[in-house]
Amino acid sequence: MTNLEGKPAVILLSGGLDSATTAAIARTEGFALHALSVDYGQRHRFELEAARRVARVMGVRRHVVVSVDLSTFGGSALTDSIDVPKDRNVRQMQQNIPITYVPARNTVLLSLALGYAEVVGAADIFIGVSAVDYSGYPDCRGKYIAAFQEMANLATKAGVEGRLKFRIRAPLINLTKAQIIRRGTELGVDYSLTRSCYDPNPAGVSCGRCDACRLRLKGFAEAGLKDPVEYQIAN
Numbered sequence: 001m002t003n004l005e006g007k008p009a010v011i012l013l014s015g016g017l018d019s020a021t022t023a024a025i026a027r028t029e030g031f032a033l034h035a036l037s038v039d040y041g042q043r044h045r046f047e048l049e050a051a052r053r054v055a056r057v058m059g060v061r062r063h064v065v066v067s068v069d070l071s072t073f074g075g076s077a078l079t080d081s082i083d084v085p086k087d088r089n090v091r092q093m094q095q096n097i098p099i100t101y102v103p104a105r106n107t108v109l110l111s112l113a114l115g116y117a118e119v120v121g122a123a124d125i126f127i128g129v130s131a132v133d134y135s136g137y138p139d140c141r142g143k144y145i146a147a148f149q150e151m152a153n154l155a156t157k158a159g160v161e162g163r164l165k166f167r168i169r170a171p172l173i174n175l176t177k178a179q180i181i182r183r184g185t186e187l188g189v190d191y192s193l194t195r196s197c198y199d200p201n202p203a204g205v206s207c208g209r210c211d212a213c214r215l216r217l218k219g220f221a222e223a224g225l226k227d228p229v230e231y232q233i234a235n
Contacts, residue, residue, distance in 0.1 A: 006030040008122040009169075010113045013037050013063070015050030016196045017216060018128035018172055021184035023058050025171045026126045028187055033060040034120050036113050040105065041071030042078050046204040050195040057190060062120075066112055076102040077198070084199040086209040090133075090218070093211050097136045100198055100211060106139035110148055110168065117166065118158045125152075126169045133177040133215050145170050177219025185225065192228035201232060208233035 009031035011023045026033060035058075037051040048065060055063040074080035077099045085098060106129070113125045129140040138144060145168050152166040153159035159166055172180050184191065196216045197206035206213050208231035217235065220227040227235060 006032045007124070008032050008034055008061070008117075008120050009124040009126060010034045010036055010117040010120070010122045011060075011126040012109055012113050012128070013051045013055060013060075014128070015047035015052075015054060015194060016128070016212075017184065017189075017191055017194045017219075018130060018180060019051075020054045020058075020128075020189050020191070020194050021180050021187070022126050022128035022169075022171060023054065023060075024184055024187040024189050026124075026169070027058060031124065033058060034116060034122060035060040035063040036109075036116050037063070037065045038109050038112060039065060039067045039069075040079065040102070040108070041069040042102075043084075044078065044195070044198050044200055046197075046200050047195050049204075050193060053193040057193065064116065068108060068112070070102060070105065070108070073103065076100060078102050084207075084210050086199075086207070088211060088214070090215075093215075094136055097138065098211060101137055104139075106137075106144070107148070110152075114152050114156065114166065118156050118164070121158075121164065123164045124167050124169050126171070128172055129170050130172045130175055130177070130180065132175060133180075133219065142170070142173055145173065176222070177215055178222035181219050181223040181225060185223070195229065206231050208235065 013035040035055045071079040077084045149168040158164040196212045198210040
């Protein structure tokens with residue numbers, strides 16, 4: 001269903017299941033969606049095509065893809081020639097901030113979303129972060145989201161003039177992956193359109209072994225559902 005009449009909101013759309021679920025939640029709340037995807041030099045660039053597919057079925061008003069090449073800095077297995085960790089259990093994932101952390105990524109993405117939101121007059125910016133089933137990223141925590149929201153209202157013309165009071169909306173922040181999948185299923189999200197893998201093969205098939213794949217597969221199993229995405233390993 002397309003909503004072109006509601007209040008505008010900006011949604012960060014990566015192409016993964018979390019951002020697709022977040023977009024569905026925003027749409028259900030009556031917002032007219034302005035989607036933003038970022039090509040930041042990630043090795044799993046197949047997710048950008050997934051984002052385009054999700055944007056089409058969500059009926060977004062406008063989908064913008066911005067290029068900001070963070071691979072220039074490197075420092076992450078997602079943007080540098082560093083091996084992506086494989087076959088780790090949840091305990092191992094949560095021991096330290098993993099090498100798949102991209103320095104300042106969510107700050108860069110939210111800053112771009114903030115600029116987009118100020119231009120289109122959107123007070124609400126949606127991001128699909130979760131602080132429960134996540135891989136130890138510091139920019140997926142509630143404290144970070146609250147701090148960015150405060151900064152957004154201090155750093156923008158619209159915020160200072162009082163024309164917009166920005167809200168960083170993270171509706172999945174306290175949900176497990178299984179709860180996210182159940183919520184999205186209730187809202188009719190087609191998860192076959194999404195991709196989560198950090199290290200797909202050249203054809204875009206998910207590896208099934210990286211942290212993102214393992215958390216996704218665990219979430220579907222706990223939700224009592226089968227992941228519709230193809231994997232290089234038996235699912």
